[in-house]
Amino acid sequence: MNNKQLKSWLICIDDTDDIGTKGTGEIAQEIAEILSGDEHERSSFITRHQLYVHPDIPYTSHNSAMCFYIETYKSLAMIEQLAIVHLLEESAPASDPGLAILACDSEFDREALIHFGLEAKGQVKTKKDAYDLALRLGVSLSEHGGTGQGVIGALAGIGLRLYGQDGRVKGQIDLGQELYEEGVELTVEEVLTRSGLDIVVDLSGQQLKSTEVIHLTKKVKAVYCQHQFALLVYRHEGRWCNALKRQLKEY
Amino acid sequence: MMQLKPWYQLDGKVFRFKFGTENSEASRQAAQTCKQFSPDDEDEQIDDTLVSCYNCMNRRWLIDGVECIQFK
Structure with missing residues (x-):
């Protein structure tokens, strides 16, 4: 009999890169694959959360954290070990990596985490703020080199993912649209089936019906919206089109 | 640095984009000129x-604008 239980976690890393080195998103993707490689284990899309840019906050070319959800049989100790080994191997020498791990099945103060995440988008937070909150809420928070400043973004990223209305999905959604200069037309239902996304929403957050047709061109990206992975669309010349990057910037 | 002067100016120690964070047209023009x-x-x-300064590895977002750090 298999006594192992599948458990849910949110994992977030921040400040792992430097100019010209592997990006934080790519490292997050690799950690997600390492942690969810066994049968029945799975990981979600990775979300990128923009944090505050301020002269007092050191960052590479942006200031963003990368967060993902996994279901895994692995224990917290095993998750920590595997994630840390990979962070140490792949983080840039000049970076200040932080790692946050939240057991989703545990009881925790959700609102406090969300509050911290939202504050970190608009004000300077300190490592002490992050460690104090993590300790109080039972979130695993650790630093792995440099100043360890990345713990702030890592914890904030967890809060922003819980908020459910923040972040762009890492990478692009390939629905064959780049094979044709004019793009492709798919129904909402086809988009969702082929992409693994949950919903299609317009710029005001209104969900589109499954029969609506979307005109997809060039780079298609998704966002995290209404606690779901969403394709953002806008109305242009009488049809629905995938959002432009400047429209995605709000996330 | 001279090639970017139409789009950037020194603001203290910051080489700041003159057109803020929402002017894609100017950002593209500057990047096309930049080697x-x-x-x-x-x-x-x-x-x-x-090809736009807003997409460049050498840009840094400021509270109220964009900085180019390639000359630092």
Whole structure:
């Protein structure tokens, strides 16, 4: 009999890169694959959360954290070990990596985490703020080199993912649209089936019906919206089109 | 640095983009002129046209603008 239980976690890393080195998103993707490689284990899309840019906050070319959800049989100790080994191997020498791990099945103060995440988008937070909150809420928070400043973004990223209305999905959604200069037309239902996304929403957050047709061109990206992975669309010349990057910037 | 003077100005120690954070047209013009343009990670790009200072690895977002750090 298999006594192992599948458990849910949110994992977030921040400040792992430097100019010209592997990006934080790519490292997050690799950690997600390492942690969810066994049968029945799975990981979600990775979300990128923009944090505050301020002269007092050191960052590479942006200031963003990368967060993902996994279901895994692995224990917290095993998750920590595997994630840390990979962070140490792949983080840039000049970076200040932080790692946050939240057991989703545990009881925790959700609102406090969300509050911290939202504050970190608009004000300077300190490592002490992050460690104090993590300790109080039972979130695993650790630093792995440099100043360890990345713990702030890592914890904030967890809060922003819980908020459910923040972040762009890492990478692009390939629905064959780049094979044709004019793009492709798919129904909402086809988009969702082929992409693994949950919903299609317009710029005001209104969900589109499954029969609506979307005109997809060039780079298609998704966002995290209404606690779901969403394709953002806008109305242009009488049809629905995938959002432009400047429209995605709000996330 | 001279080649970028129409779009950037020294503001103390900061080589600041004159056109703020919402002027994609100016950002593209500047990047097309610049020999040091290098695209940032795709996830960090915010302009649909690739060659744009807003998409460059050498840009830094400020509270109220954009800085180019290639001359630092």
